[in-house]
Amino acid sequence: MSKNKLSRRPTANPAANQKQKLRPTGIDGVSVSGEPEIAKAGVRMIAIVYDGMLILALLFLVGTVLTVIGTMLTMETGVTSDQAQTLPRWYQNLVLTPAFILTLIGFYGLFWRRAGQTLGMQTWRLKTVDSNGQLLTWMLSIKRILAACVVPVMCGLIGYLLHGSRWAMLLSAFFGLIFNYAFCLFNSRGLAVHDMLSSTVTLKMPKIHHQSLLRSLRKKKGKASK
Structure with missing residues (x-):
């Protein structure tokens, strides 16, 4: 997507707003290479893979703890843990499933609320902001997560x-998730489905070079060697 297309829109441009915030003022030797731009679908999906490994670990931990608690609460008297059957359907639907959903919301909500970036997004210099270039609120974070689930749930x-x-069902939901990001290729602004539904956007941030810091470190290293 070209910058000309973004500049024609009269609405707030989050990339332009973020650009002003990223350029440090009054700090010598600090330079920013490039400007924030709408993140491409490919790099966003790679970041999801990074975050997915951490999310799976969290879900495994939550599931293990709740399974142990559920087994203790629902196990009949006189039945050992080895003989205990699977958890009741009501426990899986009313406890495990909501816990997994809250874990997912909490993971993204905390990172988006604090810095606009998850660990995977930090690796690829991605940042999620609202239409004004501000960090997401809890309500907007939940709205974005739910918006990202619309197409996968329908496909599932x-x-x-x-x-x-x-x-x-799982395979269809996976293809629905892929469609969310493949939509970026056909949208004139490069937005995903959940970007449009939640009025948010994920930006690719520019590199920041701390030249004065590097020079000072080199000088100290040179003095120490003498």
Whole structure:
């Protein structure tokens, strides 16, 4: 997407707003290479893979703790833990599933609220902001997460109705997630589906070079060697 297309829009430009915040003033030797721009679909999906590993670890921890607690609460008297059957359906639906959803919301909400970046996004210099270039509120974070689930959930339901299997549902939901980001390729501004539904955007941030800091470190290293 070209910068000319962004400049034609009369609405608030988060990339332009962020550009002003990123350029340090009154600090010698600090330079910014380039300007913030809408993040491409490819780099955003790579960041999701990074975050996905951490999210899976968190979900495994939460699931393990709640499974142990659920087994202790629902296990019949006189039945050992080895003989305990699987958790009741009501416990899985009313406890485990909401806990997983809250874990997902908490993970993204905390990072977006504090810095606009998850750990995976930091690696690739991505930042999620609202339409004014500000960090997301909790309500806007939840809205963005729910917006990201719309297409995958719809695709998952269609897959389940057509084939009647859980694997078909999961595979269809995965393709729905891919579509969220593939939509960037067809949108004139490069926005994903959940960007448009939640009025948020993920930016690719420029590199910041601290030249004076590097020079001072080199000078100290040179003096120490003498």
